Every structure is written in C-alpha cells, then in structure tokens.
Amino acid sequence: MTATDTKTSESASTRRRVGLGVGLVAFVLPLLIDIPDLSEAGERVLAVFLLAIVLWVTEAIPLYATAALVILLEIVMVSDQAVVGLPDGLAVPEYRTFFNALAHPVLMLFLGGFFLARGSSKYRLDRALAGVLLKPFGDRPAMIMLGLMLITAGFSMFMSNMATTATMIAVVLPVVAKLDPADRLRPALILSIPVAANIGGMGTPVGTPPNAIAVGQLASAGIEVSFAKWMALAVPGVVVLLLVAWWLMGRAFPTVTESIDLGMKADFDRSNAAKIFYVTFAVTVALWLTEAVHGLPSGVTGFLPVVVLLATGLFGAEDLRRVQWDVLWLVAGGIALGVGVAQSGLDEWLVGRVAWENFGSIAIVALLAAVALVLSTVISNSAAANLLVPLGLSMALSPAVDVDPLLAGFFIAIGASLAMALPISTPTNAVAYSTGEVSTRDMARVGLIVGAVGLVVFLLSPLFWSAVGLT
Amino acid sequence: MSSLVILVVEDEPGVRDAVIRDLESFEPLFRIEPAEDATDAKAALEECAADGVRVALIVADHLLPGQHGTEFLIEVNQSDEGKHIKKVLLTGQAGHDDTIRAINQAGLDYYVAKPWSGADLISVVSKQLTDYVLEESGDLLPYVSILDGSRLLEAIAERGI
Structure with a gap:
C-alpha cells in the first residue's frame, strides 16, 4: 500500500526494529509473568495475540507473514505438538486444527x-x-x-x-x-x-x-452464516x-x-x-x-x-x-488466532476484564464497529478484523454478555469497511489518490462523513431486520 | 522510490533545450539527463548504472558529431541493461537505410520526425514510459497521475486474481 511505498526505507527499517522489539517484549511478558485466573494455555495464546497485535499494527513483517507466524506459534505452543508440553488436565487441540485454518x-x-x-x-x-x-x-x-x-x-x-x-x-x-x-x-x-x-x-x-x-x-464457533x-x-x-x-x-x-x-x-x-x-x-x-x-x-x-x-x-x-495467496493466508491467520483464543480459555479471561453486563447490546455492537472503523483507518482492514473478531466473538459467546455473536462479527466487518478517510486507509483509496485528481482533504471529508453516516445506518438496521423478521 | 531517467541525446543546444522543455511534465518521477553526443551519452549511462539508477527511455537525434544516433542505439540495444530501455529516434535526417537499421537492430520503439509538436512528443514519450513501467516496475501506482493512467490501472486490476 501507499503507506509503505512513500515512506523512506530508513523510517521503514526503524519501524521494523521498533515493531520487532516491542513485539518480542509483548510476546515474552505473558510467558514470564503468571497471570491470575488465566490457564497456562491461555497465557501462551495471549503471548501470540499480543505479538500479532504489534506486528499487524506496525507491519514490521508483512501481514501475511504474521499470519503464518501465528499458525506456527500456536502449533508449537498450544497444540499436541507443543515443544514445551502443557500441564496435564488441559484439553489440547490437535496441531491439525491450526493448519486447517489454511483450508477453511x-x-x-x-x-x-x-x-x-x-x-x-x-x-x-x-x-x-x-x-x-x-x-x-x-x-x-x-x-x-x-x-x-x-x-x-x-x-x-x-x-x-x-x-x-x-x-x-x-x-x-x-x-x-x-x-x-x-x-x-x-x-x-x-x-x-x-x-x-x-x-x-x-x-x-x-x-x-x-x-x-x-x-x-x-x-x-459453530455459527454458520449463509x-x-x-x-x-x-x-x-x-x-x-x-x-x-x-x-x-x-x-x-x-x-x-x-x-x-x-x-x-x-x-x-x-x-x-x-x-x-x-x-x-x-x-x-x-x-x-x-x-x-x-x-x-x-x-x-x-x-x-x-x-x-x-x-x-x-x-x-x-x-x-496469480491467486492472491497473501490475502487468503491473512484471513487464515485470523481464523487460527480465533481458534486459539477460544480453545485456550483466553476468551473467558478477556471478557472477564470488563463488566460488560452493564452495557446494552447495542452499545457493545456500536463499540465494536467504531473500534474497527478507527483501527482500520490506519491499519489494514483485514488485520484489524483479524484482531477484533476473536475479541468480539469471545464477548458475544460469553454468557455474561447479551449480544448475538453473528452481530458482533458482522459489525466488526462492517466497521472495518467503513474506514475510508485516508489514502492509506484502504487500497481503493490509494488507487483513487494515485490519479492526482483527489486531494487528501476531499478524501478525508467524504471518507469521514460516509464512515460516520455508515455507522449510524448500519446500527439502525437491526430495527429494519426485526421489522421484516430477519433476526 | 528511486527515480527513472530519460536520456536526451542531441548536439544542438537550442533543440536539446526544446526537447527537455517539452518533457518537463514527466519530471516529478523521471529525471531528464542531457547529452550532446554518443560519447557523452555513454558516460551518462555508465554513471546511472554506477548509481543504481535505471534509464527508462533514450530520445536520440540521428545526426550527431562522431558516432551517429542510430549506431549508438544499436550499441545500447546489444547490452544486457540496454535491451529494456525504450528508444525513440527524433530526427529529420536519417536516411531510409539508417531507419531500417534502427528498427531491425536497435529495437527502435518510435520514430519522431523533425520538426515535431510538443503534444505529439509528450504522447509518444508517455506511451513509451508506460510500456517501460508496465514491463519493469513492480509498483505502478506512483505513475498513474503522470503516464497513461487508464492502462496502468487496468494492469493493476489484472495483476492479482
């Protein structure tokens, strides 16, 4: 994308160093520190998750490489092929579970x-x-x-x-x-x-x-959407x-x-x-x-x-x-991450951090969509969805939260697509900007308004769905 | 992104300046390198190679002091790096035989007859540079606003499945 092209190679290498450094620290911390109420498997997946956040946000390594790394780390850390075995008594997924994401x-x-x-x-x-x-x-x-x-x-x-x-x-x-x-x-x-x-x-x-x-x-998670x-x-x-x-x-x-x-x-x-x-x-x-x-x-x-x-x-x-395998692998990385989060019990721990029961279901869905929108404005839409969907589904699948998991996933995806304020927000914007006909200001003005209006339109649509008996 | 070079080989200073002026619109992404004869042009090519800068296009006059433009282009075309460079002959004095040699042996991409119109030269150069970046450049987006945007965008749409 343009973001990476226009930056000088010097700032790119700084970004790479910072990304890898911070990523390593984020990865190691949950492994060294004992986190109360979180299982060993949960701590390991948390390490992978934090590393994925840093790498997908900084693009220290390419997005698809991070996706592949997530799959490998999950296999060697929390599957039945874990290099350091997990304590007995924990349900350990077969390593195939994570490879399966590549052919989901x-x-x-x-x-x-x-x-x-x-x-x-x-x-x-x-x-x-x-x-x-x-x-x-x-x-x-x-x-x-x-x-x-x-x-x-x-x-x-x-x-x-x-x-x-x-x-x-x-x-x-x-x-x-x-x-x-x-x-x-x-x-x-x-x-x-x-x-x-x-x-x-x-x-x-x-x-x-x-x-x-x-x-x-x-x-x-067992919810099929046709x-x-x-x-x-x-x-x-x-x-x-x-x-x-x-x-x-x-x-x-x-x-x-x-x-x-x-x-x-x-x-x-x-x-x-x-x-x-x-x-x-x-x-x-x-x-x-x-x-x-x-x-x-x-x-x-x-x-x-x-x-x-x-x-x-x-x-x-x-x-x-010529198939864009990079796109497919990025999606697979997100799916593997979601599987890891759900299987390790990290989901329950994450949801337990906030008293979600105090929020209405619309507020939670709106929050997910808004976070997806903001995050996707500056990082890849797919990377943002990869990080947010596991969180959103963890929340929605928890008995403490009254949100339809389908809506949680749906609104994160919609929020990610609504991010179009900057030339770097999406490749589509980069293409339009490349013509030299559109100023950043015009793009930002239209993108922000359409993004905000879109959020409102989609948040209102459950009313429409229930009127026509969809949900 | 390193810029690409357009090499203009023309002995008459007035004509050379006129060509460079016509090609000004490509300057944000293409550096224009003037040369007054073949020797000068070869030195410029070597310098670019040493700096790791790629030459995308040579616009050469035929009638030059010393080695003629056509011979110079044939020599360039025989080198590994030179094969990919787009070559335009801008001349009024190339004879029938020279022209045939230029097409057959120099891989000539276009022949512009003197006197030329600025608009024609720009459109010829734009087409040649578009061909060049389509063949030689991985990232096409930076060129959309300066070269043939429609062709580049179609290629962008085609490149991935």
Missing part, C-alpha cells in the same frame, strides 16, 4: 470469488456489463455518478474492492481528464468509485476479506448508504458540466470460452444465493468455479499462481 471453507469461498473476478476481467465481462448497465442513467453528471456508484458497488460485492476500483477508474479517467481543471466533477467522479467499492464490498461474504474473517470465525443471510443483513444498509453517499457527494462537489459521455460499449465476448465462463459465473452465484434450498455450503459452491475453470482449461497454471 471460507477460504474456498474466497478462492471462488477470486476466480470469478479474474474471469470477469479476462473476458471483459465487467466492462461489457458496465456498458449495458450504465446506459439507462443517461448523460447527466449526477445520474452518471449514481450509475457508476451502483455498478461499482455491485461488482465489488463479488470482486476485490481494489480491482473493481482500478477497473472503473480506468474507464472514467480519460473522460475526467477532458473536464475543466477547476470543475469539481473531477474529484467527485474519481472519489465516488472507491467509496462505492468500499460500501459494496460489505454486501457479501466474498466482498472483502473482513467479511470472510467474520464468517470464518463464526463458523469455527451467503444469502449475510446479503440479507448487509445489502439494505449498503443500498441506503450508497444513496446517502451519492447525495452527499453531489452536494459537496457542485459542477457546471451538463453532460458527459463515458463512451462505454456493451461489447460482450462471444467466444465459447467466454460463454463457459458466463454460465459458470451465473450458476455459482445462483447456488450461493439458494443455499437454503439445496443446502450446499457456500465454501463448497465456491470451489465449483475453481474446478470448472481449471478443468475446462479456461484457466491455466499461470492463473492459479
């Missing part, structure tokens, strides 16, 4: 999402669809912006937010470049895209890694927030331009390969949405496009190598 069904779901996204770009389905869908929006700038935002959000529900943003800005950039340099439509059009991608990413379990982290850790269920919870908020963001940006960036033409054509690839891909895409999404009917878990469905596209030769070894 939610990773297969995400892998399926990657394949569909790559295919969309390979067969230019995204461009062609955007061309078709944008037509009804005419040529007035405000309507074009609405169309762009809805399409971007729709795509980013199934593709990575960053890839969607890059694709859509690539479409808009030549048009923006021809506008008057003083026209505020320039930053508005560019900025509307990452905002919409960030919002759209909240919509499905494959939309963005924090969602997968929440779904994965909920599944580890694709459709997540969408039912998230999409109403997504739509409302998109409309609010569009309206706000229209007001914040007044324009004199009366019409624009993005020159997009609905050129669908009609080759047989493309047709196979279209069918695979449609069947996968249909199966995801109808889990309630056929009962096939979304992770299994997610593996379907992987098999079909590889077996038909549409995708080769090169495509397989």
